[in-house]
Amino acid sequence: MKEKILIVEDQFVEADYLQLMLTQAGYTIAGIARSVPQAEQIIKTEKPDFVLVDIFLKGKQTGIDLAKQLSADNIPFVYLSANSNEEVLNAAKTTEPYGFLVKPFREKDLLIALEIAHYRHKHNQESKWQREKQLRNDLFNIEKEGGNWNTKVIETAKALQKHIPFDCMCVYFKPLESRHYSGFMFRRSGFSEYQTIDINSLSNISARPIEDIKRLLEHNPIDNTAGWYNGDEFKNLLPVHPMKAMLAKVFGFSSNIVLPFLTSDSYMFSLSFFRRSEEGYSAEHLDMLFRLQQPLIAVMNSISPNEKRSALSIHPEFDMLAPAKTAGISPDFGTIIGKSPALLNVMDLIGQVAYSDTSVLLLGESGTGKEKIADAIHNLSTRKNKPFVKVNCAALPPTLIESELFGHEKGAFTGALDKRIGKFEKADTGTILLDEIGEMPLELQVKLLRVLQEKEIERIGGRNTLKIDVRIIAATNKNLEKEVAEGRFRLDLYYRLNVFPIRIPPLRERKEDLPALAYHFMNHYNHKSGKKISGISDNVLKSMMAYDWPGNIRELEHLIERSVLLTRGSVIEDIQLPAAPKKPDAGIEDSYIKTIHENERDYIISILKKCNGRIWGAGAAAEILNIPPSTLKSRMKKLGIRKEFIP
Template sequence: MEKKILIVEDESLIAYDLKLILTRAGYKVCGIADSVKEALEIIEEELPDLVLLDIFLKGPLNGIDLAKKLTDKNIAFVYLSANFQESILEKARETQPYGFMLKPFREKELLITLDVAFYRHQNSIESKLRQEQLLETVFKNIVNEPGTWEQKLLKIAVNLQPYIPFDYLTVISYHTGQQFNNGISFLRTGFNEYQVISTASLADMAGLTGDELKALQQKSPPSTQIEFFNAAGLKAMLNHYPVKKIIVNNLKQQSFLNLPLLVSGGLIVSFSFYSRKDNCYSPDHLNLISRLQRSLANAIAIIIPEEQLNTSLRKIEPHETEQVNGNNKTAAFTGIIAKSHQMLTILDHVSIVAPLDTSVLILGESGTGKEQIAKSIHQLSLRKHKPLVVINCAALPASLIESELFGFEKGAFTGAIEKRIGKFEMADQGTIFLDEIGEMPAELQVKLLRVLQEQEIERIGGRGIIKINVRIIAATNRNLEKEVEEGRFRLDLYYRLCVFPVSIPPLRERKEDIPLLVQHFINKFALKISKRITGLSTDALNQLLAYTWPGNVRELEHLIERSILLTDGNIIKEVQLPRFNSLMMVNDATIALDDAVIKTIDENARDHIVNVLKSCNGKINGENGAAEILGLKPSTLHSKLKKLGIKRNDRY
């Protein structure tokens, strides 16, 4: 069956050129529109499989406005634009397009982009169906499992977490036309750890008596609609809901989603999801829970009979903690130490994508733990018993990357004295992790794209095609969108890799994880070095919390290791931080930002690297070299020196 494509383009010459290319390639062009209004009319009549969409169009609405409507209709779309600027891409990216073409474009690039777009769209549809089917099965299984109704209710909440993220969840019951009856709440404290918060506990946190809280509950009308509020919208909504206002203010929540379930006999059980992330909820979440509403209500009706809802909810002990087990997710995240909501969200996303074969692009600064996330994805996948092959694209000379990835035959070039299997063949049936993918030479990006699309390789000097079955995980500390804009990274490869992006926040944005990480590294290195060091002084911890961590977790790890080596007692009383940081704690006082020169991240990184080089007398490689102290590979450090313009004269 021919795939139907609608062209939305206000330049007629470009539109008809596109039509000619598409028709020749076997697609059916079901229409050409030069405005959003005309496009919507054709969409209603033809229902295309994909829309080629110019961003700038005639009339009051532009391509981004139309894209939002296409998303609601679940129609794939690819943007066309002659102005490829990062600001435009940022707005366009929010609509989650399936591709992006820069005018003028070549026929081959267009057809490759369409292949990628159809692949991503189909993958997205299948993923949503799998999500719903999986959750419906999970609900049924939980109903039949042994355990109390409270434990079962918590298990349902935990299984919803990757799809409807929350940091705090309340479940209340009431009859139609009545006020609040009973409730129970769960506060997330770790990846699979939740604290049960009773009504009495909530009153304590708010500094209220039980009667005062009950009076506020009576003034809070039940939320009877499936709805969500983010940021400013949530603040406006709170004026009508005093209890929700207490939750938001005391637990620092910034987004809210409500899911009321009609269980039986007019009884309503309402799930209220809260998140510390602003802009957390979207129409996609509403669509998902709307489709799951019936199966979830059926499960709740069996798990929590009406008489229990009316009595047992009062019996929950305050601050009871539950750890949810029964799966291998926690074990797969053993090497990841985090309790911040940013990192817990990352782990939730990983748990969603890991069982699939979807390509994953891990984004984040150096030292944030991208390789550890890649290992967790592999460990949670169906390929976990097959190889995970890691290759650092920045650590290999450009001339060797192709032979490392694809292998070579004996005699293929001077020095090829025997056949060698490449990394892709080694990873067959398993996973390949391409670290620092942004460093890959442009000519090799084309070959990698073909491998991703065709799932086949050819050794250097080889005479035949070798079929492979690998799952791709890539990572980079570069801004790939900026690299695409400046012509250093292929747009089609970017969209092919970025099917499921995972963006790891830098350590400075999740400082609540620092105490956990510090204790983890102290335990690790104290055991390794055979020292009885148990913790960190308050002053030293304050210094760490005030520092901005340009080297992220890796820098913290090396700092703790050095501090343990230099400590004589049982407590680390001081740490040696770089002096350039404008937020360091000095004499128990923080340097005011007003008195400091605020530098860019690159400027701070440059100063930090220069200081380390000076302390090493310019030594980069080997023990106690700058690369080791900074937690970088020598090749990566050389790349940074070049990028930041650090020359040998700067080092002494």
């Protein structure tokens, strides 16, 4: 039996048409709601399996407001909308819908969208269950296996890393009667590598006496409560938790999640995870930690009390804890170079998605290495021995791109002298990379969407459809949400591609990787040119670290290639970096007094930040400012406030 579906649509004709199509397809209709309160009432009584929700509804609340509740209740939903501006897209994206249908749509589009949404929801739930089951097994094996305290905690960190992302994991520990915690940190230094930081190490890194560190480890009432803190919430926590404040200052952490628990031998543990990202954690992460509480307690119980007292002594007895690298086989990321936190986050995402057939959207500036990331995803997947076809959508003439992608029959058009096999057909059973997807013409986007939904192609001039099994990786350096808002990219295609987005950081956000990248390119062009250059001078490395690299890794590669060719000795002593733009005089800037309009602009931006950029709806900026949304938009336009530049 097919799902029971609730239709949330305030246009009578459209709602009636939806009900007719769905009933004919065998679905049961739970009801039709014209507003959010009506929908909430039907959900309570009818308990639908699925919801089709229009974004713009009668009343103060929108479909996005309803979607937040649906997401919290784990009820899958698909958005319906005839509008696709950037503001709507940004708000809708945060609710993580299972699909998006742009009006008007065909009956076939509706039914396929529902099938895909059903599959994604089921697959999502099963995938989460399987991952969590595997994690429980990993923790069980860690509990049963031998090994000292350090080994067990590192293995626990490695197991959790796949599910609870972190740049650093802190383990705090104390007998119930004690006022002070002991403990140490595991900071990521590579994909499967962790640096152990004890009290001595933390004292050296922070330049604070050991006695100060001990005082900061005093039990805080906040430590008794599990919770997650992102961005401003994390900042608000720092004044009342000095230890977290010091770690945030020293390591640049911006989010935190904590799970305290008691072991059977009356010790209180606290696992505290930190990330540099401001949006590092969610309620879903905390729920998972709660479900893992018993296996984690079992791991800690498996360590003898004597070893706990010895390994976690508050006194500086941590020489036994050396920087550790986890055992086992790590994924092969090919020629991806670097160990910066920003790059490690990307590697974590690659590791999560590579083994499935999920579509991936790679986002990043030109020259950041999106093609290398696509190579890693394919090479780690079950399709690694199958075709990997790459298509640069920006390099294909608009008149030929359809033929390139889907092929054509002989005589299909003037110049079609032979049958041509398209890229999708060549990639069958393998992977296709659609690079620069943002450059694809609108008329072809419609055809691509249908290929992705129906998993079949038709050659130009052909009469038969061909079933294909292709994994999609799309890449772009454009802001697709802005492209959607300006009518150059279809919203439904964006949602179809944006199943698993990975943002590739620009080089300026991962400067820790600069030396490794520079030496990698130096060795490559050294070998290519037959030279024997052995190093790069400190002055050159310093100047490279001070540069912002607008051309990213591609620019670095070209500059290193040039430097290798121009260097006559054995060390690169000079590099031709472009001149940096001059900064304004500090004295003039400090003496400047803002105008009324500039102060108004700053105030509106501050309100928008608090509302996460939302203009309309309950609790949004227009409501807080007590002005109509249209007036606020006019003021923003006049003052030059662009939503995409609001952090």
